[in-house]
Amino acid sequence: MPRSKQAPAHEASENTRIVYELFVENWRHYDALVWQIQSIAVALNGFLVAQAFGAELAKAIEVRAILMFMAGFFTFVLWIALVKHLLHQRAQDHNVLALRQALGVKARWFDFSRQKDVEMVMGRTSRIFRWAARQKAHRWLLFVMGFIALADMVMFAGIIARIW
Numbered sequence: 001m002p003r004s005k006q007a008p009a010h011e012a013s014e015n016t017r018i019v020y021e022l023f024v025e026n027w028r029h030y031d032a033l034v035w036q037i038q039s040i041a042v043a044l045n046g047f048l049v050a051q052a053f054g055a056e057l058a059k060a061i062e063v064r065a066i067l068m069f070m071a072g073f074f075t076f077v078l079w080i081a082l083v084k085h086l087l088h089q090r091a092q093d094h095n096v097l098a099l100r101q102a103l104g105v106k107a108r109w110f111d112f113s114r115q116k117d118v119e120m121v122m123g124r125t126s127r128i129f130r131w132a133a134r135q136k137a138h139r140w141l142l143f144v145m146g147f148i149a150l151a152d153m154v155m156f157a158g159i160i161a162r163i164w
Contacts, residue, residue, distance in 0.1 A: 027096060038144070041078040045148055048070055051067050072152030075145060082145060
């Protein structure tokens with residue numbers, strides 16, 4: 001049985017670089033999707049709520065209720081998609097960091113949850129800026145989308161109960 005030959009070091013390094021580039025591209029893809037998902041959710045939700053509370057549907061309680069249910073349901077489904085894409089993006093973060101170490105990349109990876117990193121990039125800033133810089137945007141996105149889905153369901157219940 002013939003022995004498999006190991007790739008020379010320069011080939012292994014080149015393969016690692018190629019994989020690194022693929023992971024970085026994949027990370028960019030997930031980052032773009034994270035922001036697109038919430039934009040789609042807000043636009044779709046706004047359209048359905050506007051239709052549900054439009055003057056032409058004032059008397060059509062059942063249609064208004066269906067539109068509000070759809071708004072809440074679609075927002076909830078997109079919220080789940082956002083969670084999944086954020087998980088994939090975080091996994092890519094770990095892969096990219098491991099490959100950066102393997103390649104010996106010396107560029108700094110900034111963590112803006114640390115005040116020192118914020119000041120290193122921006123210099124001295126206002127307190128509100130430092131507070132905002134340390135926040136995790138994905139947590140706020142998840143909160144806002146969850147709140148919108150909940151508000152839709154409350155409006156749905158209000159329409160069914162004939163409060164709205």
